[in-house]
Amino acid sequence: MNNPYLPYPVRIDSVVTETEDRNLKTFKLVFLNPEDEQKFKYNPGQFAELSIAGLGEIPIGIATSPTEKGFIKFTVNKVGKVTNHLHNMKEGDIMGVRGPLGNWYPWDALEGKNVVIIGGGFAFTTLRSSIVYMLDPANRSRFGDITVVYGARSPGLLLYKDELAAWEQRKDINMHITVDGTDDPNWKYNVGFVPAVTKQKAPSAENSYAIICGPPIMIKFTLPVLTELGFPPERIISSLEMRMKCGIGICGRCNIGSEYVCKDGPVFTLEQLSKLPNEY
Amino acid sequence: MSDIYISRGKFPEIIGQLMARYRVYAPVLKGEYHEFAKIEKTEEADLGYQNTRLSPKGLFHPHAERMFEYSLVKDDPQAGILKEAPKDFSPRVVLGIRPCDAKAFQLDDVNFDTTAYQDPWWVRRRQTTTLIGLACNEPCGTCFCTSLGTGPFDTAGLDVLLVDTGEGYTAQVLTQKGKDVVGITSGWESVSRTVSEKMEGLRKSAEDSLGRQFDFDPIKQKDMLELFNASFWDEVQFACINCGTCTFLCPTCWCFDIQDEVWGDKGDRIRLWDSCMFPLFTFHGSGHNPRSQKLQRVRQRFMHKLKYYPDKYHNGAACVGCGRCVKFCPVNIDIREVVRRMSATCVCPA
Ligand SMILES: Cc1cc2nc3c(=O)[nH]c(=O)nc-3n(C[C@H](O)[C@H](O)[C@H](O)COP(=O)(O)OP(=O)(O)OC[C@H]3O[C@@H](n4cnc5c(N)ncnc54)[C@H](O)[C@@H]3O)c2cc1C
Ligand code: SF4
Ligand code: SF4
Ligand code: FES
Secondary structure, eight states, X not given: OOOTTXXXXXXXXXXXXXXXXXXXXXXXXXXXXXXXXXXXXXXXXXXXXXXXXXXXXXXXXXXXXXXXXXXXXXXXXXXXXXXXXXXXXXXXXXEEEXXXXXXOOOHHHHTTSEEEEEEETTTTHHHHHHHHHHHSTTTGGGSOOEEEEEEESSGGGOSSHHHHHXXXXXXXXXXXEEESOOOOTTOOSEESOHHXXXXXXXXXXXXEEEEEESOHHHXXXXXXXXXXXXXXXXXXXXXXXXXXXXXXXXXXXXXXXXXXXXTTOXXXXXXXXXXXXXXX | OOOEEEXXXXXXXXXXXXXXXXXXXXXXEETTEEEEEEOSSGGGOOTXXXXXXXXXXXXXXXXXXXXXXXXXXXXXTTTTOOEEOOOOOOOEEEEEEOHHHHHHHHHHHHHHBOSSOBOHHHHHHHXXXXXXXXXXXXXXXXXXXXXXXXXXXXXXXXXXXXXEOSSEEXXXXXXXXXXXXXXTOOOOEEOXXXXXXXXXXXXXXXXXXXXXXXXXXXXXXXXXXXXXTBTTHHHHHTXXXXXXXHHXXXXXXXXXXXXXXXXXXXXXXXXXXXXXXXXXXXXXXXXXXXXXXXXXXXXXXXXXXXXXXXXXXXXXXXXXXXXXXXXXXXXOOOHHHHHHHHHSSOOOBO
């Protein structure tokens, strides 16, 4: 019997500090056994449990796209026991990955549609995965316009800065990067909160889906903007977070009403959420 | 296979025959209360018990279970790589379990054994265990099994059902597993007419003593949010001290935590029973807690059993009416009262 609690052993291939406050690092992981990589087939929007022997496991969104082969990446914010320890680990260290877990953004439904991606802070990880996936030459024609609104408190807190700059140069994606404020005279992009920038750029709701991930406050103020733009609740998609352990719907920890965020989620439409208790 | 009978005097021989071939678990008196434990001598099994205080869920889902082990020795190439912890899955007989508790395992199966994922330890133990139940001739005042689709003589979750008819036990063999286990024992007789009539009488008086204490069905029809937002939760939660006794004792409360423990340069990943009654259960690393209030946690426990589980699995309530939570709650919170409130026709929103 396959044991769904057993992590695949992986080696840390590189560690990149993403933000100037040094609270976010991206870990590039390589499977020790090639057959495990074959088994780890994922879709953008899924997550995995990162396992550190002696410390425990943490659920983290998969930041790479399945179109990137040979490794997987996770961007981790330093908050508590496991994340602090992980931040002190180095290239070459051995750890574990269990997954892929959860559902994913509805790629079948998104086919042929315009996709508006709205992200805030460090919740940009699975959105990065999604953008890389859609921009892949094999996939780009399957989607209509791609619009991205991504904000952070200051320029130094944006993730994946090199990629953002590269996407800015492309014609097949509309990038709207924004910061709450900056004293950098060379800042080329927007200044303002994500809801305001979304309102100003007003991506069309026609034939479009919106995917929104970020701090609760950002989501709270952006949802009315999307509704005003004409996005119906069944075409607004979000990814939720709950404290997790098993990640497979068994330990009973992460439910919202009848749904387990780890297994039935983490991706839900606003319409689905409207039928569940507001307890997250 | 028709029912069989054995006299009380010869029954220990049956237990002995089982012990020669299987690991046998039975109710054993420990201090003031009975609990299920592996027996080494036939006389340790005490089938004169009413029920255990702690449900027997630990037979399949131990209170603390080592999942994996690993080395943390610096130069060990296997350091930090998790290995399955060895476990004994040799065939086992659980003797004298109550029908409600056996039924509870079936309700739990839906959680542990799904199409997407199978909990390997739960499933293996279920596969290698035979349940020989004991009908309840005298249910307690806190029992309400018949109101939730099971009962004192319910065979649904069992492989064999024993009935204590005073001078002896009848056995009804229900499954192939049951047949295999009974097949290795000898000394049984056929059931006489008097014994058979006596058994029927016991069944009837046990069932009648329970009666129907509420109607669960209206809850199924109700809207989840209507129940979630009902005003009665404030009264239900008022006296609760969040001790977690209810979830600890309950046969259908399976929630667990996973923790790592390190002993020198070795470590274990273990799982431990946990409880939705504790604030830490849902506490995010960021400090946010979606169920920081006691009311939210009390509501979660009842809503999970009586609304979320039924809605998700269409398998009835996640409660078998064993009455443990009613009997041992220090402040007398009674799930039967909560069911009545939840199923009442006028649930006024807060
Ligand atoms: C689906 C999902 C995707 C996530 N993606 C990311 C990501 O891409 N990057 C990132 O930095 N963070 C992400 N998080 C949050 C991350 O899981 C927590 O910050 C992390 O578990 C905290 O662990 P800790 O040991 O440092 O904290 P502690 O406070 O010491 O927590 C102890 C344990 O509780 C559990 N836990 C605590 N907080 C959370 C939480 N918010 N969510 C789930 N489990 C928790 C974990 O098992 C953790 O090990 C995600 C959470 C979920 C549910
Ligand atoms: S046993 Fe009673 S007081 Fe204790 S947590 Fe349960 S309902 Fe609350
Ligand atoms: S909720 Fe109470 S009565 Fe129901 S199965 Fe659990 S302990 Fe028994
Ligand atoms: S994390 Fe265990 S049920 Fe979701």
